[in-house]
Amino acid sequence: MARVATEDKVGCRTPAEGRDGVTNIPKWKFDVLRDAILTVLRDGDIRFSDLKPRLEAVLPEDVLNRLGSLGWHATCVKLEMEVRGEVARVEAKGPQIMMLGRNAPKGQ
Numbered sequence: 001m002a003r004v005a006t007e008d009k010v011g012c013r014t015p016a017e018g019r020d021g022v023t024n025i026p027k028w029k030f031d032v033l034r035d036a037i038l039t040v041l042r043d044g045d046i047r048f049s050d051l052k053p054r055l056e057a058v059l060p061e062d063v064l065n066r067l068g069s070l071g072w073h074a075t076c077v078k079l080e081m082e083v084r085g086e087v088a089r090v091e092a093k094g095p096q097i098m099m100l101g102r103n104a105p106k107g108q
Helices: 027-042 048-058 061-067 070-084
Strands: 009-012 023-026 087-089 097-100
Touching: 009 027, 009 070, 023 027, 023 070, 027 048, 027 061, 027 070, 027 097, 048 070, 048 097, 061 070, 070 087
Parallel strands: none
Antiparallel strands: 009 023, 087 097
C-alpha cells in the first residue's frame, strides 16, 4: 500500500479562558497569514473588523483563491498569534482593536 504524504500543520490555540481546543491548519496558510497580519499591523493598530479587507489588499489573488475562507483562517491565525504574544488586543471598550504584541518579530 502506498504511503500518502501528510501536509505539515500548525495548531492554532485561543487565548480565551476555558477554551482549550486546537484548530490545525496547513502550515503554508498559517505562514502566509501570519506574515500578512504582521505587515498590516506594522502600519498601525487596526480594528479586528478591518482585518479581512486589509489582508485582501496585501495578499496576491492566487493566494486568496487557495486559502478558502479568508476570515475563518485569519481569525485562527490571529488567535494563535495572541497566544504567542505576537499580536495583542488594545484594552478598551468598543470594537476589538489589534496591535503588535511584545513578541512580534522586529522588521521584515
